[in-house]
Amino acid sequence: EAGEEGLLVIPKEIDGKPVVHLGDFPDDSTSILGNNPWVKAVQIQNPGEGLAVELRKKVFSWTALESIIIDSDVVLQGNALPEQFAYGSTALTSVQLPDSITLIKKEAFRNCTSLTSVNMPAELVEIGPNAFRSAPLTGMEIVLSEKVTKVGYAAFYSCGGLASVTALNKDCVFEVGGGMWDGHPFVATSCVFKGYTGSTLETFCAEQTLSERFVALDPMEDIATAQTV
Numbered sequence: 001e002a003g004e005e006g007l008l009v010i011p012k013e014i015d016g017k018p019v020v021h022l023g024d025f026p027d028d029s030t031s032i033l034g035n036n037p038w039v040k041a042v043q044i045q046n047p048g049e050g051l052a053v054e055l056r057k058k059v060f061s062w063t064a065l066e067s068i069i070i071d072s073d074v075v076l077q078g079n080a081l082p083e084q085f086a087y088g089s090t091a092l093t094s095v096q097l098p099d100s101i102t103l104i105k106k107e108a109f110r111n112c113t114s115l116t117s118v119n120m121p122a123e124l125v126e127i128g129p130n131a132f133r134s135a136p137l138t139g140m141e142i143v144l145s146e147k148v149t150k151v152g153y154a155a156f157y158s159c160g161g162l163a164s165v166t167a168l169n170k171d172c173v174f175e176v177g178g179g180m181w182d183g184h185p186f187v188a189t190s191c192v193f194k195g196y197t198g199s200t201l202e203t204f205c206a207e208q209t210l211s212e213r214f215v216a217l218d219p220m221e222d223i224a225t226a227q228t229v
Contacts, residue, residue, distance in 0.1 A: 006040030006066075008033075018047035023056030023082075033063045040091075041067040044074055052077045061087040066114075069096045076101060079123070081108050090114060097121050104131050106152065116140070116161070126150045127185075129178060136161040144168060151185045153178040158188040166194040166217070167201045174204040184208055 002008045011019055022044070023032050033039055042065060047053060054077040060068060061084050068086065070076075080103040086092055088111045095115065099122035106128035109115055115135040120142060129152035138161030144151070150173040156162060165186070176184045184204070186193075194215045195201030205214040 002039045002041075006038055007043065008039045008041065009043045010045060012045050012047045018051055019053075020047050020051050021054045021056075023059035031058055031061045031063055033060065033065070035062065035064065037064050039063070040065065041069070043069040043071065045071050046073045046075075051075070055082045055085065057082050058084045058087060060085060060089060063089045064091050065089050066091050067094045067096075068092065070098050072098050074098050074100075079103065080105055083107060083128070085109065086112055088112070093117065095119075099123055102126070104128055106130055107133070109133075109135050111135075120144065122147075124148055126152070127155045128152045129154055129175070129182070130157065131155045132159055133157040135159055139163055142166070144172065148172055150175065153185060154182040154187060155185040156189055156191075157182070157185070159186075159191075160189065162189050162191040164192040164194060167199065168195075170196050170199040172200055174200065176208075186210075 013019060042060065044053060052075045059082060079100055081101055083105040085108040087107055090111065090113045092112045093114050094117040097119055101121040102123050102125040104127050107130045110130050110133040112135045116138045122145065124145065125147055126149060131152065133154055137159045140162055141164045143166045146168045148169055153175045174185055192213050192215055193201055193205055193210065194217055196219060197216045202214055205211050
């Protein structure tokens, strides 16, 4: 049951056993909330020192959630946000992720058509294909730290409100591929790209006829490695 303002706090333990596994459906076809209209926000807590939480595919997909909070001291199994984590949760507006996450798997936030606030974890290494596809991300200025080595194809496809993307890793791979409706990570966006001269981002912009939107960074400029909007 959800508490005040529809907040559902996942308990740290049930009957004395730590809650370390969410979403256990053999066919991965549904979320743990389904279309429950009463739960508007969910919070995942750290179940205990040394314990990792396993989140299954589609754990919060197709829900009425407006907010998801994973506490900063939570460690996810494999340090990865699962595939289709909140796929199709069209009311979702904000997400708070722990810095320990290194991988956002494919389609994690695809078709979250109200999402405007999400942080890039400090330890993030890779963003999977279609991860934020069709999420507006209105006004967000995303900074990809030096640790980010790959952005999958169509990762930010049709993120119409995205303001800018800054890549601090000169060798970050921007994948181009997928099917006929996929393409490069920033199809159907109008964002500004900020990166270093001679970087893979500059090359990517040139190859995708986006050079007019590329802004060269001053190598001496002190830039924050992550930003939450």
